[in-house]
Amino acid sequence: xxxxxxxxxxxxxxxxxxxxxxxxxxxxxxxxxxxxxxxxxxxxxxxxxxxxxxxxxxxxxxxxxxxxxxxxxxxxxxxxxxxxxxxxxxxxxxxxxxxxxxxxxxxxxxxxxxxxxxxxxxxxxxxxxxxxxxxxxxxxxxxxxxxxxxxxxxxxxxxxxxxxxxxxxxxxxxxxxxxxxxxxxxxxxxxxxxxxxxxxxxxxxxxxxxxxxxxxxxx
Numbered sequence: 001x002x003x004x005x006x007x008x009x010x011x012x013x014x015x016x017x018x019x020x021x022x023x024x025x026x027x028x029x030x031x032x033x034x035x036x037x038x039x040x041x042x043x044x045x046x047x048x049x050x051x052x053x054x055x056x057x058x059x060x061x062x063x064x065x066x067x068x069x070x071x072x073x074x075x076x077x078x079x080x081x082x083x084x085x086x087x088x089x090x091x092x093x094x095x096x097x098x099x100x101x102x103x104x105x106x107x108x109x110x111x112x113x114x115x116x117x118x119x120x121x122x123x124x125x126x127x128x129x130x131x132x133x134x135x136x137x138x139x140x141x142x143x144x145x146x147x148x149x150x151x152x153x154x155x156x157x158x159x160x161x162x163x164x165x166x167x168x169x170x171x172x173x174x175x176x177x178x179x180x181x182x183x184x185x186x187x188x189x190x191x192x193x194x195x196x197x198x199x200x201x202x203x204x205x206x207x208x209x210x211x212x213x214x215x216x217x218x219x
Contacts, residue, residue: 028105029113030057057112068106080183086176089192137215142206149199153192154178155214163209170202
């Protein structure tokens, strides 16, 4: 009984010691692999001064599990539109390879690696607001075009929880443009079409929810 009691008392101590140090089972490291993906894909929202900066191992490590969950759910980096609605150019979402690198790094213990392998970077700078194009058509929810417009993309000018923007052409056709979903205007983003869309005079462009936006045209 004494031996069993010693085992029961020591077991929690041993478990705490094991949990205090991650078991490293991957060759992927923050310095060589993760930092480069973060710099390329995430620095715009998670740079110096952000609410959750991810510019160093010390900053990123506490969020490792959350990062893995977000990228596996494809919630990060945020896109702000429903895929498949409208013929949009590829977004800036992570590639499948990048997603698997994140997941394998976290599951493997999220090691730091050799800091000498970090990519040298200058100080990040905040993204500057981009002006609406000179020939763009600005609308608030609905607009009927008084001229032919060669549309290059849609630029939301306000937050949108869910807003489908479509073009109703004079011949009766309906052209899906973009379905905004949980879009944050701070992203300062234009959703570009794969090919410019010619919208004849008299075309009605409408959002399913109140929204200010611009129909951008090629320069």
